[in-house]
Amino acid sequence: MAEPNLNSFSAFPEDVQFCILSFLSPTEIANFACTSKRYAPLCQNDSKLWYSLCDRRWGSKTQINKWGDGQISYKLLYKTLNKWENLIGFWRRCGQSQQKETVKPPSLVFFEWGSSFLSGWRVSPSQNAYCVIKSPFLLISISPEGEIVNYLDPEGQNKNKLFGDLGYLDMDVVPVNVNFIGDSHFSVEENMNFAYRRSLSSGNLKGEDSGEDIVSVASGSPGSLPETLEIYQYYANRMSPGADRAIRRQRRREKEKQGKKRWETEHFLKIVDSSPTLDRPLQGLWKGICEDRKMEFYLVAYDEFGISCRRVGDLPEHHSRSIPVFWTSDPTFIEFPFPTEEEYLYDTRIHIQPPEAANSDWDFPIENDAVSRIMYINSSYDLVILGVEGASMNPWRVEGRVWQYRNGTFGFGFLRNHFIVDLKHIAKNGCLLDIPGDL
Secondary structure, eight states, rough: OOOOOOTTGGOOOOHHHHHHHHHHHHHHHHHHHOOOOOTTTGSSSSSHHHHHHHHHHHHHHHHHGGGGTTSSHHHHHHHHHHHGGGGGGEEEEOOOOOOSSSSSSSSEEEEEEEESSSSEEEEESSSSSSSEEEEEEEEEEOOTSEEEEEEEEESOOHHHHHHHOOOGGOSSSSSEEEEEEESSEEEEEEHHHHHHHHHHTTSBBTTTOOBBOOOOOOTOOTTHHHHHHHHHHHHHHHHSSTTHHHHHHHHHHHHHHHHOSSOOEEEEOSSSSOSOOOTTTEEEEEEEOOOTEEEEEEEEEEEEEEEEEEEEOHHHHSSSOOOSSSSEEEOOEESSSSOOOHHHHHHTTEOOOGGGGGGGGOSSOOOOGGGGEEEEEEEEEGOOOOTTTOOOOOOOHEEEEEEEESSEEEEEETTOOOOOOEEESETTTTTTTSSHHHH
């Protein structure tokens, strides 16, 4: 009798088999299941394998066994999270907001993992302190029945309304549909069908004006045929006194409920390169204090033409329609040691600080030995059409510098003034920075 091969896959304990298979892709698992009837049960929808796949990929970011109250197929969960994972990170609203709020909502949105959901936050710079404000925006999850559930907080005032217990969501939240258009575009529109069903479930079917009843019998009543019930309901409603008027009023109320939209559809585009890299050290989203001592968000982008920096609030649907804060077609750095005139330019400038910096540990470098590299840039003055009043090609109006510091951040300024706008990261390693403690 042949001895069993202790090195074969089938000889491994089941937990070890799951661990090995969890490194495969779904396509590879499907191919593996076809190799032997013995292995097919390992790859079923509710097997431990799909939990292992989910746990290996997202277990450090979310609580896998809490999604759908632990009642959904892990294969379904894997397919869903694989699609939603692309949401993690920064997005910006495309076009102007059509909402009815008196205050324009922030255009920047940040998604991160929750315990059993994805949480979307509107992100904006604080106007009173050096911190980033995030307000609740969108919750994306799965119900125990395996259905996609999306809720939106139009006011964004209280995170407990949206990100509290999913079974007890506040009535102020709006059910929405999140529609994916490729990998870098999605839209959020109100789910009017859900809102209408919820309004019917909380009301009754009486004609309020006349006091007459509109007969309604559930088609799922035990011992009754659906066809018989529908016929009974139809004739009962038709034969009731004043039924026609009551039916018309009911239909009018239904249309009015459907017409009360609380959210206008908005579109969002992904900010793909939101963090710097070794090859593109200035790339990404940054925050800094401007000359008016207010915080602004900036997006620095690399393309075939060079480098450009724009304020996030100024970004239109197409970048080409907005004026950059600074730009350059030659992203070459001057390395240390620097010429004497460059040291003088840096030493004679003032770092713009937030109002509270005088009473805090402000950590931007103020010594020139903290500067590691320098880059020449141009300002938006260089883009002004010649002949227009105020236009000038005086280099002292259009030239500037980027000073990259040893800690990876940088500052920029122009020869026309004596200021340096220092920029810091908005987020690092997938987490927003400088968030007030109450969030």
